[in-house]
Every structure is written in C-alpha cells, then in structure tokens.
Amino acid sequence: SSGSSTPAASTPAKTFTVGSMIWDTSVGFYANFIKGQQEEAAALGITLDLQTGKGDLATEVSVIQQFITKKVDLIIVTPSDAQGIVPAIKQANDAGIPVISANNQVGQGASVVTFVGADDYQFGQKQGELLVKAVGENAKVGYVMGKLGTSAQTLRKKGLDDYLKTHTGIKLIESQAADWDNAKALALVQDWLSKYPAGSIDAIIDQGPEGATAAKYAFDNGRKDVKFLMGDYPKDVKDGITAGYIYGTVDQDPHPQGVESVKMANFWLLGQKDKVPQPTYYLDLPIVTSENVSQYPAAWGG
C-alpha cells in the first residue's frame, strides 16, 4: 500500500527514482493525482518516492532537501506557494537535479523543466467564464472562498477578479471564507439566504466543491432562484449537476495531471526532451454543466 517503489515492469538500463512532493496529501483533491502518478510510474518502471508537505511551507522545503540528499533523478513538485518554494528549488538546481512542477506553478528565480497541469489562476478565470455563462452580464453574486492564505484561495480569487474586470455588470455582493469545509460553507450559505430574500441574489459561486451540500439545502428549502456554481468535480458535485441543484463547475481533473507529470519526467530522463512541452504544458479545464455532465466521469469519489 506504500506509495513507493514498484519494481520495473519492462526493465530499462536503470530504474529512475523520481521524488514527488505534494504540498498536502490530506487534501482529497490529490488522491487521484497520486493515483495517476503511481499508475504511470508503475507502467514506466519508475521508482516513485511520494512525500507530503503537510500543508506547511517549511516542511515542503525540508522534503525537497531530503530528495536532494537522497540524490533522486528528478523532482516533481506541487507546491503550496509558487514563490515560497523557490529557494528550495534553487538548491535542487544547484545539485543538478531537474525539477518539474505540477498543478501549482513555481515562481520566478528558480528553473524548472516545465509546468504540467492547470494552475489556480486559470481556474479562477474559468470560473468567471462559467459565472457569466450562468447569470449573464448583470447579477448579484455571493462568493464562497477556501481557507484564507492558501494558494488555491488567493490564486482562484485573483483569476476570478481579473476576469470580472471585463464584466462590470456582475457584482460580488458577498464574499466570505469557508475554509474548504462543508459545514462552514453550509452555515455561510444559510446566513446569506436568510439575508437575501428571493430575487435579491442571483448566484453563489464556491472556489471548491464544499458548497454542494449547501446547494442541495437551498434547493430543498425552495430557493431555486439562486444558481450554485462550484469548483472541482467530485461525485457529489456531479450528482448535483445531474439533479439540477448545481448549475455547473470547472473540472480540474487531478488524475491526468498526475499521469502526465510522471510521463514528462520519464521523457526528460530518457533524454527525449523534445517530447516535453516547455515552458508549460497546460491540460484543459472543461466547464461542466447539465449539458455535458454525462460525458465527464467525476474527477474523484466516482
């Protein structure tokens, strides 16, 4: 069950060891990301050394340092903060270990082979798109954010804010943090629903999937006038879209990001550098609504 060494299936000259640091594995989102990395690593006969940053930048730094002392062949990082991880990545650079960043970018000042995935800034912009698609150009909207200061919260917010600059008719009349917590999101939405009677709020958009419960609550309590928009695409959000109490979401599917990150690592190590898109390798962020929900399996919890 340990997410580490899996014997090389088709043994090349040497099995590469790839260290993968994920800023916090206790975030459900990364479960399938990890699965993807493990499956791909197994398929390619790569030894994957998976480590968690425990959601703490200092720990992330120390994990990178340990990869360096372990002399892994390549490091894949999913940092919690683009800039904060730079000093550690620089140490990897100095040690001559190539670094690929996945899901979250690495900032200026250190060099990475490439970035694989979709970052949270784009994600925020996609949510903007979704919002306009849902409510048109003029609307009053409540914004449920994740835990303040987490990179997903700050970047997704920045993305959305920037997108809405060109859609001035859409007003974020409320914006609060629910700390990626279903119960908190629910309480927040309840408070807003009591504050805004039918017609005075058009939509509530959540940075994460935690609002699904709240959406159902509103629906069951006759507030069908409010459209609910989520972020990410776990099973309960898919169910919500199918059932109609969630308008739509932006699907950042972690599994392909995991797979691709390892695949790119393998190309790079095998010297097939031309196969590695640089400086970035963006995976698409499909907008999922009732129209296309059937073609997308849930990103996790499926």
Place this chain on the structure above:
Amino acid sequence: MIDPVGTTASPGAAPPLLAMRQIRKSFAAGEVLHGVDFTLERGQIHALVGQNGAGKSTLMKVLGGVYPDHSGEVSLEGQPIRLSSPGAALDHGIAVIYQDFALVPAFSVADNIALGREPRGGFPGSISHRALRARSAQEAAALGIDVPVGQPVGRLGVAEQQLTEVVKALSRNARILVMDEPTARLSPAERDRLFDTMRRLKQGGVGIVYISHFLEEVFLVADQVTVLRDGNVVATRPAAELDLPSLASLMVGSTLAVLQRETDRRVRPGTAALEIRDFSPARRPSVSLAIQPGEIVGLAGLVGSGRTRLARAIVGDLPSTGDRLVRGGPAPFRSPVDAAAAGILLLPEDRKRDGLVLPSTVASNLSLTALRGALSRRGFVRRGERRRLVTDLVERFRILPPDPDRPVKTLSGGNQQKVLMGRAFGARASVLILDQPTAGVDVGVKAELYGQVREMARDGVAFIIISDDLDELLLLADRIMVMRAGAADQPRPAESFSRAGLLEAITRQVHEVAV
C-alpha cells in the same frame, strides 16, 4: 526492649484489633521504615511519637493503603489483610486523618465531610445534595465541632480545614481511627473537645492511633505509647510507665534541656520597627500596635479570632484601612512584594497552600526570599553564596534528611515546616511575622528554633508570633496581645500572664458573646 504485652497477644487471648508486623517501606531515596511492629487493641488510644522524619506518617500511610508496595504483614482481629488501596483500607474500617490534609479545595466543607460516602438520591447512581448537606451539618454538630458547612474549603484557615478533616474521619464510624497530628493547628478549646470525643469513641471499642508532638497531650489521653526513631521502634509501653522527661529522651535519644524564658535580652528603644495605627483588615475592628527592633510580640487568640487576617493585612495581602509605619515612615503596601522590599516578611500558617513551592527542591525553597538580596548580583544568582546559605540553614534548622536537592514535597511534615522557617530566617528581614511557626515541629527542634528566634531578636529583628501553643508564647514573647473576634486587648508583658490567666483571657470574650 519491645514490651511483649503490647505486641504479641498471648495464646487464648482474643487477637488484637490491629497487628502490623515487620513493616518496611522504602522510597527512591532509600528505606525509611526498617521492620516496624505495631499493635492496637480495641478501645485503646495508642500514641505514636518520634522526631520529625522518624516515620510516623509513613507507617500510618501504609495502614491507610497509600503505600501498597510496603513489605510485612498486617492483620485485623487475627485475619491477615492486604492494604492495596485507600479504598481497601476504608472498607476494612480504617479511617485516617492525614497530617497534610486530603481535602478538595473547591468542595464545600459538607461535600468534603461526605466525600466517598455520599447519600443516594431518587434513582440508582444518583446523589442527594440536600441530604448530604443536612447529614454533614448534623455530623459536625454531633461532634460539637463548629465549621462553616457551606463554605468551600479552599477559603478556610488551616484550623478550620483541620476540624473538617476531624469530622470527615470521625463520621465514618471506623473500627480504627488514625489521627496524624490533629492538634498541631488547634487552639486549647478545640483540643479539649477533641479529647472528649476520643475518649467517647474509645468507650465504644474504637482503636485510636494518635500522633502528636505535644507530649503533655500524650499523657492526657494515651493508654499505650510507641516511640519511633529513624524508622525503628525503640519502645512500646503503657503511658502510665512513662513520664515527660523519659519519653522525650526515648524520642531524641538524649535528655532535653528544659525550656526557659530568657531574661537578659533588652528591647531597643527608639523608633518602632513596625507600627500600625487604627489598622483594620477589611470589615474587621481596628488594631493599634508598635513593635521595637529586637522585640517579640505574641498574638494569642482562638481560631477565627482574626490573627491570620491581621498578619496578611499587615503585609498587604489582604485589603486594609488605617496607617502602617515602617521605621517611622508611612508604608502603603499594595502587596507582600512591597512588604518584602521593606524588610517585612510573613511566614504563612498554611505551608502547603501559601508557604512552600512544593515541586521545587529544599535548596530553592530555602533561598527563594534571599535571592532578592545578597544571593544575586546584576540579576545573576551567586551560586556559591546560595550553596553556602542553604547548607548553613539545613544545618541550623536540623532539616532531615540533610539533602538540599530533594523535592521539598518528599520531606516529612515537620521538616517542611523547618524549611519554611529557614527561608524566612535566611532572608535579611527587619520584621518577621510568624503564623504558627512551630506547627508539627518536634520538641527537640523547637528548643533549637526558639534559640534562633532569640538570637535574631538580639540582632535587632522584630517579631510578631501567632501561635495556638500558649507555652510557646509565654516562653518567647516580651509582650502578648490577645485577640478576640478581630478585636485586640492592649498588649501586656508576658510575665504578667499565668498560663491559666492567658487561657482565660483568650476564651473570655467568647463566653460573653455566647450569653
């Protein structure tokens, strides 16, 4: 030298109520009971005496089930028993009044009296607080003991805590009753009432173990006396076969100098070291008193007469009204910190709550107050000086074992009291207020301590001594001030009091109030 009659029951005769054989107990620091034999008969009051640290309390804690890891046999009416826990001991009908009390501070006196035997309420597992309060009050009344049943014990003075313990233990109608220095903190009136109760229980066939450092009391109540020295029994005799000097010499292993008043010491005239004018602790009558350098003033009074309150008010620990002058100058103390800075120290009556820093070592406790003075330079502790002071105090106050690095909580009660005294004496104070300073200290050391007090008085230190031991006051004090219900008589020269006269003076007002 062990008396056969006392210990081994002759065949045929009913087995003794309690027989402890070859009891040994050791702590991390070593063995403290070296095979003790102790026998208690039905309806017997058996006095257990010995110097501080002899092992009296430890032996009784073994009996109370506190130390299941002891060795040796204990048998009750011939039946061997295992004292595996305090609960087990209680189930065998053994009730103990521990020297350092076992009370729950936040609980009311009533709750403490009933602790562990609360009356049932309506449904199984329930408790009836009403019945509990009523029963406890009635139990206290039945013993003629007056305690504020509704008050939380944490706010009581030591004397009232002691009385609570007495009621608690006596109300368990135990077969065996152990009293570890129950009178150390009681004034004469309570003592006499306690002795009456003991005699009554004795008639009822209860066996009582009685520990005290007041040897006169031993002869007052005890039938049998066992003397412990350094964890060994040195004698077990009928009280009738002993007298004070012989008992004392059995305890210390040498004859005791008889305590005398000293006559040569002169009180220094001039400005008072400490003076209070129309001074009163919050909501109490006001008191005036002036103490000269080198003078020893005794405060006599019954429990609750307000001596502790006055003392705590003088050092600024309780709010007060009126004037306080130190060496002629006004001294508005907001807290004992100010008082200490002005060289006025209080030795509290409750060594566990207000006196010692229990987790710390003997050394830390002894040097605590002195640190602010000679023991530190520019905030750094002068460790050599500290060491020297500590070893000197350990030696001067005969602290046993003489190991300054022991946690103070592992010392015997009397030795803890010596540490408290040592701390006050070690600090360069100009006025020392001692509240029950020799409580629980053995006769041998008392003489020593009196010597220390007089010596310091010669050096010009002024003393206020609060004590329930009238002889102590009569021996030490130059003047004695009697307090009643917070009010104070004019201080009078100690010579002008006879013991009876002083006792009468203390109790007088109470009778009038009763009328």
Place this chain on the structure above:
Amino acid sequence: MTSGDLPAPAPPARLGRQVHWAQLASRYAMLGFFAALVVVLIVASPTFRDPANLLNILQQNSIIGIVACGMLLMIIVGGFDLSVGAVGAASSCAAAAVFVPLGIVPGVIAALMVGLSVGLLNGVLIAKIGINPFVTTLGTQVLVTGLLFIATNATPIYGLPEGFTFIGLGRIGPLPVAFLIFSGVVVVTLVILRFTRFGHYIYAVGGSRDASRLAGINVDRVTIAVYGFGGLFAAIAGLVLLGQTNIGQPASASTWPLSAIAAVVVGGVPLTGGVGGVAGAVLGTLLLGTVANALNLLSVSPYWQPAITGLVILLAVGLDSYQRKRSGGE
C-alpha cells in the same frame, strides 16, 4: 431550556445549591455580555431577529455544542481532549462506510463504537499509564486521523441515503433536529453533573486526585469513564455533521478541539479542573456562534472577521476574568 438554565445556581464551584457570589457575578457578567450582544443585534439587524435566522444559529452551533459538552466533562476532571476532531471525522466516515451497504442503524452503532473506543483508549492511557492528557489526545488524534487516511486515501465517502440529512438539516416543527440532539446531550450532561454520584466524583477528581483517592474514590475509573463520554459525544457530533454534509469527510472537523475548548473556557470554566457547569459550555458555544453569524450578516470582510472575533473573545473573557479577580473569586 438551556438558556433558561443559565441563571440557575448550577455548581461552578460545587457549593451545592448556593453559588459563591463571585462566581455568580462572573457568570452574569458573561451572560450580560451575551444578552447585550443579542439585544444590539436584534435592534440593529432585521435579518438577525428573523426567527429563521435564530433557528439557523441553533442548528449551526449544535455540533460544536455537543462536542463542548463532552469537553466540559473532561475539563472538569482536570484534562481536555484534542482528539475529538479526529473522532468526529472518523465516526462520520465509519457511519458513511457502513450506511451504504448495511443501512442506518448499523451505521450509527459503528460511529458510536468508534467514538467510545477512542475515548476509552484516551482514558486508559491517561489514568493507567499516566501520560498527560495533552500528549495522549494529541497522539490519538494523529493516530486516528492517520488510520482514517489509510482507510480512505483521504477521499470523501459519497453515496449516502438522502434521508439521513434529516439528522443534520431536518426540522421537527420549527426546531432543527440537530438542535434537539444538542439539547438532549445538554440534558444528559446536566443530569450527570448535578444529580449523579459519578458527576460529583468528576468534580472531586478534578479538584484533587489525591484527596479523592484517599477518600476511596476509584479515580482511574472516573477518569476513563469521562473520556469515554467525551469520545461518545464527539461521535454523536460526527453523526450530525454527516447529516449536514451527507458525505464522510476524512479531512473535516479538524477545528473542533480548539473551538470546543474555547467555547467551554469562554463560558467561564477554568482549565484547571474541579469546577464548571454545563451552563458555561452552552453559553460559550452560543456566544461564539452568534458572533460568527452576526459577522456574516453584517457582511464584515473575511479578512476582518478573525481580528474582530479575537477582540470579542478577549473583551468578553477579559471583562469576566477581571471582575472575577477583583471580587477575589480566583
């Protein structure tokens, strides 16, 4: 009933019926603060005084309230429990996992078993082995969370029966079911503390382990039982959480321990043990819950909310403690 219970002389200092006035005053100080806050809000915000909103407050704070009741017991006995969050998450996941195949009742039983057993484990480690409550419960918290992650790969458990949200979001008449469960727990706690010998011994042990042991009280058993209740209540809270979200979230509930301790302490119960009443836990929970609700209704910026919450806590408790100190209560 709970708030009606407040002024009643619940035994914060075990003075039997009659409460020492300092305690009483301080209780009223905190109560007064709460009352003032509520009045201001009722006047200031129409949305706040809307019964629907008031009922929401009750429902939203039921979870922490339930946890707080268990925490109260453990605080009175002289400890506390940092593992309630892990227990809450674990029990809700256990319930979810069992529901899906086996249905409601087995699920509920599974959850309660999880809570009870972790609680008892805490109790044994503390009472018998002698590990202090902080390390013990921190250890079990990490351990339980870890096992949960292993079992679930940190992914939520979906697919619960619709109906179960009744526990978390349903209403009986006007009253939220969650709140009724909370009230039930409050009553149980009240009865334990006020009317049972066990409750009396909780205060005794918390007040002085030694004195209690010397009086023949089985200190270990009392301690273990108390932590058992703590775990059990946390599991009940976990079930209510599950009823609100309808998914078993391994990463949820991590803030419960501090929130619950905060609620109890804000309610005027010292962490030193031996004193305190269920009124305090309820008061603290509602106070903090009302503040959070108000901040949302008044659309206070999320960046400002923590700062303001912090200020309110310090203000309320400061007022309380200061006056307690002046009146020589402590």
Place this chain on the structure above:
Amino acid sequence: MTSGDLPAPAPPARLGRQVHWAQLASRYAMLGFFAALVVVLIVASPTFRDPANLLNILQQNSIIGIVACGMLLMIIVGGFDLSVGAVGAASSCAAAAVFVPLGIVPGVIAALMVGLSVGLLNGVLIAKIGINPFVTTLGTQVLVTGLLFIATNATPIYGLPEGFTFIGLGRIGPLPVAFLIFSGVVVVTLVILRFTRFGHYIYAVGGSRDASRLAGINVDRVTIAVYGFGGLFAAIAGLVLLGQTNIGQPASASTWPLSAIAAVVVGGVPLTGGVGGVAGAVLGTLLLGTVANALNLLSVSPYWQPAITGLVILLAVGLDSYQRKRSGGE
C-alpha cells in the same frame, strides 16, 4: 552542544547539582528511546547516516526548536502560548514588508518588535487582567492572524533580497546557520533558567503563585517577562522561516503552537508548571524531527506517516510516564 547537554544534570526539577533519580531515570528513558531510534536508523539507512542528512535534520528542526524554547519558559511558569504561530507569521511578514524598502537591519528589528509586543500583551492580559493562558493566547492568535490578513489581503509578500536565505538555508562551515541560531537560543534559555534570579523565580511562580507572592516575588512581572521572551523567540523563528522561504506568508506557521508544546511535553516536561529544563525541549524537538525525517527517508506512504508518528509519540511518552509513575516520580 545541545545533545551533549542532555545527560548532564540539567534541571528538570531544579535539583541543582544532583538529580532526583526518578526524574533522571525518566529522562534517560526518553533519551534511551531517542538514542535507540538513532542507532537503528544509522544502521538501517545509509541515507540517514549521511552527514548531509543529519545536518538537514538539525536545520529543519531549528525553527520548532526555537519556538519550543520559548514555549518551555511559558510552560514552566504554568501556562503556554497558542499565539506563537500567528506571531511567527506576523513577524516574518513584518520583516519582509520592511526589508523590501529599508533593508535587513530595520526588518529584523521590526520582526522582533512584533514578537515582543504580542508576547508582552499576552503577559499583561494573563497576569494583570487574569484571563487564563488558553483564552488569552487563542484570542491574540486569532487577533494577530486577522490583522495580518487585513494588512496583506492574505497574499504573501514577495521580492526579498536573495541574500536573506542565508539565515534559513545558509551554512557556516558545515553547520546550518538556522541551527546556530537555534543553539544560541538554547544557550540563552539555559542561562536564564540555571543562572539568573529571573529563572529561579520562573520555577517558583510556576510551582506556586501564592507561595511566591508571599515570599515577596513580583509574580506579575515574572509572568509578563516570560511571555515577552516567548513572543521574542517566536519572532526569531519567524525570521528563520522567512530565510527558508524568502516570502512573508500570512497563512504560514499555524502548526507551530501544537508542535512546540508537543516537543516540550514529549521531552518530559509536565504542563502543570514549576519543573522542566531546556534539555527536555531540545530532546523532544530532535526526537519528533528525527521520526519525521526517518519516515520520509524510508519512503513511508504519506497516508501512513501520521498514524506511525502518533504511535511513536504514544510509545515514547508512554514508556516514560509509565516508569515515572512506577518509580513514584510524580
């Protein structure tokens, strides 16, 4: 020097020269556990025994170690501090904000000022107002974090001078600078506790406030000063953190309080106050740090790591406490 200092009779119970053996035994129990662990790892893992790795361990645990030293002081005086994380984050952000325009020295001063003032505020609220340490420091933690969010909109502060990473990641000879700073803090703490009057008063106040007051010690001043140090040390840790990440991150350091308290308690220092020594804090920090390092080196699945960590903590402390209990140490 720190580990060399361990077996020495540092004062876990202020025993001056020679240590009461129960304490000694228990200290050695924990020390033995640590030694055994290290030996096993050295044998088992070539990477572990690689000096580079050992130096990493020292560097990585310097931050928590520094915080733990402050926490130790506050625990000995009978309290603890939940605001050290907020202080760490705030001071590193303050430093970052001031660096960018004004340069290093003013930045460092700003950070230390932040730490000191929050610490003193904690002290005043606890000593003068009488709010208990839990609520006080929880309140200031929330408050400080809140103000930080307001000031930064919760977004990190970028653009620090490259060179500053020297503090966090640099080396002097073989030794990590962070570790040298940690060692400095350890020495300061050691000197305070062993050689100063203030240190002696810390133990006295922690052992019994009443006795200390009546012995003429200014209890309030001692308490306030201790929390001042706690805040100051947290600020120093914040600077080291800044040196590791080179950004001022408002949301960072939230795990510091529990980790630091855990380190101290795992080191064998009871939360009841009045006893304990710097050796305990160092031992606890290194033990937890080594375990974390080992789990990474042995590539233990992240899902398993918490569970194992929990087990190790309970095992180590359990061993310790149990034997302490047997030998009547407590």
